[in-house]
Amino acid sequence: MSPQVLCRRGFLVSERYSTRCNPMMVGRGKRPAVMVRxxxxxxxxxxxxxxxxxxxxxxxxxxxxxxxxxxxxxMWGEHMHHGYYPKGAPPKGNQQAQIxxxxxxxxxxxxxxxxxxVDVGCGIGGSSRYLSRKFGCRSxxxxxxPKQAARATAISQAEGFGDKLSFQxxxxxxxxxxxxxxxLVWSMESGxxxxxxxxxxxELARVCAPGGVVIVVTWCHRVLAPGEVALRxxxxxxxxxxxxxxxxxxxxxxxxxxxxxxxxxxVDIQTRDWSEEVSPFWGAVIATALTSEGVVGLLRAGWxxxxxxxxMPLMAEGFRRGLIKFNVITGRKPAAPS
Numbered sequence: 001m002s003p004q005v006l007c008r009r010g011f012l013v014s015e016r017y018s019t020r021c022n023p024m025m026v027g028r029g030k031r032p033a034v035m036v037r038x039x040x041x042x043x044x045x046x047x048x049x050x051x052x053x054x055x056x057x058x059x060x061x062x063x064x065x066x067x068x069x070x071x072x073x074x075m076w077g078e079h080m081h082h083g084y085y086p087k088g089a090p091p092k093g094n095q096q097a098q099i100x101x102x103x104x105x106x107x108x109x110x111x112x113x114x115x116x117x118v119d120v121g122c123g124i125g126g127s128s129r130y131l132s133r134k135f136g137c138r139s140x141x142x143x144x145x146p147k148q149a150a151r152a153t154a155i156s157q158a159e160g161f162g163d164k165l166s167f168q169x170x171x172x173x174x175x176x177x178x179x180x181x182x183x184l185v186w187s188m189e190s191g192x193x194x195x196x197x198x199x200x201x202x203e204l205a206r207v208c209a210p211g212g213v214v215i216v217v218t219w220c221h222r223v224l225a226p227g228e229v230a231l232r233x234x235x236x237x238x239x240x241x242x243x244x245x246x247x248x249x250x251x252x253x254x255x256x257x258x259x260x261x262x263x264x265x266x267v268d269i270q271t272r273d274w275s276e277e278v279s280p281f282w283g284a285v286i287a288t289a290l291t292s293e294g295v296v297g298l299l300r301a302g303w304x305x306x307x308x309x310x311x312m313p314l315m316a317e318g319f320r321r322g323l324i325k326f327n328v329i330t331g332r333k334p335a336a337p338s
Contacts, residue, residue: 121190125152
């Protein structure tokens with residue numbers, strides 16, 4: 001992998017990514033910080049995204065999902081992630097598109113059977129329940145949000161899963177599980193919240209059993225072109241506003257993820273760029289937020305959720321520019337020697 005940069009915030013990212021703080025090259029001296037000149041929209045929205053922001057990243061993530069999950073469930077259901085809308089396919093409902101996202105991710109990884117999985121960033125347990133119904137597997141879900149963990153447990157118990165599914169508050173960077181515990185390690189749109197991508201992938205690989213599969217579905221920034229050492233300043237400015245609203249640390253590219261998978265001994269690595277396939281999603285979410293029910297729900301949810309809604313057009317703009325990518329990365333942990 002390219003040399004790593006340790007940011008003063010404590011985020012570990014690739015050298016190829018220009019962090020939004022003054023990065024220090026590990027073992028190679030300092031690299032000048034990139035000056036960000038925000039565009040008009042990004043400048044106008046900055047006072048909104050920075051207002052009332054929780055300084056601690058973990059607390060901010062927990063607060064964001066504690067406040068927003070109930071509204072999301074009411075408007076969109078149990079799956080808290082993008083939908084899959086392939087070009088040329090017949091129209092589909094948004095909840096079906098979310099289920100299709102799960103199915104397409106399994107296809108890329110070649111998963112046809114699961115005994116025991118971990119749902120990293122489990123939300124309210126939608127993926128765990130869907131996969132348990134499909135494969136009859138057990139699932140252990142972790143989230144930073146106490147309200148999500150409680151809601152995931154309540155729904156699963158009400159639907160008769162019993163002790164097959166469990167959910168708890170835990171950090172994905174220090175998972176409370178023994179090594180080699182799961183034959184499927186599942187992360188559906190939680191990687192973007194991880195401040196240390198290297199440690200994140202290392203933990204995924206650690207808890208994966210030999211012969212098991214790791215699936216990460218996440219937002220990334222575009223892969224830098226040959227000769228580029230950083231994103232453009234206007235791209236950085238747009239990502240800054242999104243990060244402030246959604247409690248995201250520094251982003252990385254799918255190429256960085258692929259290298260991290262390789263560094264952690266995973267094989268049969270597959271990547272996909274589904275940016276086009278998910279492009280209708282943010283328009284659908286924005287349209288939902290603008291309904292009378294959506295507006296009332298946002299006002300009731302609180303300021304953190306309102307900020308997230310106000311930044312949704314910037315997410316759509318990031319996809320339009322080709323800056324934000326929606327990527328799938330899968331890999332297999334080699335089987336133990338016989």
